[in-house]
Amino acid sequence: MRGLLCALFLFPSLVVAESIDFDQAQKIALFNNPSIRAAYSTIDQARGRLLQAGLWPNPEMDLAYRSDVFFGGDGQDRVTAALMQRLPWSGRLGRAQNVSRVEVAIALTEVRDAERKLMFDVQKAFIDVRVAAEKRNTLQSLIKSVDSLISLNEARRQVGQASAVAVNLGKVEKEGLRQQLVALEADEGAALATLKGLLGKEATAQITTSGSLVSIIERLKQGTSGKTLYRPDLIRTSLEADAATAEIALARAQTWEDMTVGVEYELERTLDAEEGLMNENYLGFRVVVPMPLWNRNQGTIAEKVASRERANRALVAAKLTIEAEIAAARVRAAKSAAVAALIQKDSLPLLDETRGVLEQAIQTGQADTTEAITLTNQEIEQRLFYVDALATQAQSLGEVEAALGANRYLNRDIFINTLHEKKSTQKR
Numbered sequence: 001m002r003g004l005l006c007a008l009f010l011f012p013s014l015v016v017a018e019s020i021d022f023d024q025a026q027k028i029a030l031f032n033n034p035s036i037r038a039a040y041s042t043i044d045q046a047r048g049r050l051l052q053a054g055l056w057p058n059p060e061m062d063l064a065y066r067s068d069v070f071f072g073g074d075g076q077d078r079v080t081a082a083l084m085q086r087l088p089w090s091g092r093l094g095r096a097q098n099v100s101r102v103e104v105a106i107a108l109t110e111v112r113d114a115e116r117k118l119m120f121d122v123q124k125a126f127i128d129v130r131v132a133a134e135k136r137n138t139l140q141s142l143i144k145s146v147d148s149l150i151s152l153n154e155a156r157r158q159v160g161q162a163s164a165v166a167v168n169l170g171k172v173e174k175e176g177l178r179q180q181l182v183a184l185e186a187d188e189g190a191a192l193a194t195l196k197g198l199l200g201k202e203a204t205a206q207i208t209t210s211g212s213l214v215s216i217i218e219r220l221k222q223g224t225s226g227k228t229l230y231r232p233d234l235i236r237t238s239l240e241a242d243a244a245t246a247e248i249a250l251a252r253a254q255t256w257e258d259m260t261v262g263v264e265y266e267l268e269r270t271l272d273a274e275e276g277l278m279n280e281n282y283l284g285f286r287v288v289v290p291m292p293l294w295n296r297n298q299g300t301i302a303e304k305v306a307s308r309e310r311a312n313r314a315l316v317a318a319k320l321t322i323e324a325e326i327a328a329a330r331v332r333a334a335k336s337a338a339v340a341a342l343i344q345k346d347s348l349p350l351l352d353e354t355r356g357v358l359e360q361a362i363q364t365g366q367a368d369t370t371e372a373i374t375l376t377n378q379e380i381e382q383r384l385f386y387v388d389a390l391a392t393q394a395q396s397l398g399e400v401e402a403a404l405g406a407n408r409y410l411n412r413d414i415f416i417n418t419l420h421e422k423k424s425t426q427k428r
Helices: 002-010 022-032 034-053 092-158 164-198 213-224 232-253 298-363 369-404 412-427
Strands: 018-020 060-067 077-087 207-209 259-272 276-288
Touching (some): 022 092, 022 213, 092 164, 092 232, 092 369, 164 369, 213 369, 232 298, 298 369
Antiparallel strands (some): 077 259, 259 276
16 A cells, blocks of 8 residues: 555656546536635625624613712712613614525525536536547547558658658648647646636646537537526526615614613712711613604615615616527527538538548559648548537537526525515515
């Protein structure tokens, strides 16, 4: 065991890379992404405010002592002790709790919206990795074909059937493919580094991705088919209007400040000419009722009414913007799918057929290898364009899913209890 650990430390390349697919990447991100884990603290903060909103004010102890001894008097003094309690008699606490309940629901939507955006970013990074990988595989396959042409021309040049120019043309073509391959490997590495960060993994973590673009597209089609608009940020905007309504009720309740009631005890020592110092005991009650004559929270109420109107208008505008985003993404997905289908149906079979015929002709000496070089260039263009079309389709479907809020790993029921509790409170 110790030897194995030493080997892994000395030769990190021996560590088996973790292979993840499209769905696994999203699951890992939800559990591991540090930003999401930090965002959940906002829910705890909102719940703490809800707890605080329902607490009564603390009672107050009022103590006083007065004496004429300090001025050379004959010892007359007075001791007063009062216990006072402020009473939120206008329903302020209940209104404050209603506001805090909506704030808890808003915090939930903020976390859910952060998760929605994270899922889109993870999907985009994963697709970028797979696009670079599929292009790399295509180029590697074409490099093997060019290698075969170079070897054939080398053999023919030895017997005088091919010129050095034909050999060099093949080498130049191979070098161009290798340069493209290096660029694609750099793109793949950058996309993989981005994906690692989104998954909450260190930059040195060994991971690989699996799954074709076609399978990712099918998965996204299933995720967006028949789904209705359910965006957490839209729910948040709607809740902001509800919060403003609750704050209006709170401001009206705060028009009447807390009443103060208390019990008071007083001990007074007075000087009687005949009896001397005498003790007098008093027990009384005190009530303080604030009168809302000048300040009735008019400004605060007007502010919250304007906030509610702004939230309602923002909700309408956001819906229109999102619907336009969804429509545009669906058009891009449909157009790119049509392009990919045409290439797959017509261009790729024709290229395969032409390459087979051309290879036979080259073997029998009926065609020159320069024609194969020309075909390779056309094949590079078509096959990479096909991958780009698939990538555009996949990214567009991901945009549709994110715009709908339809990701399968986002639990839509997370708001039900909170919203039900809020609505029930409003009815009361």
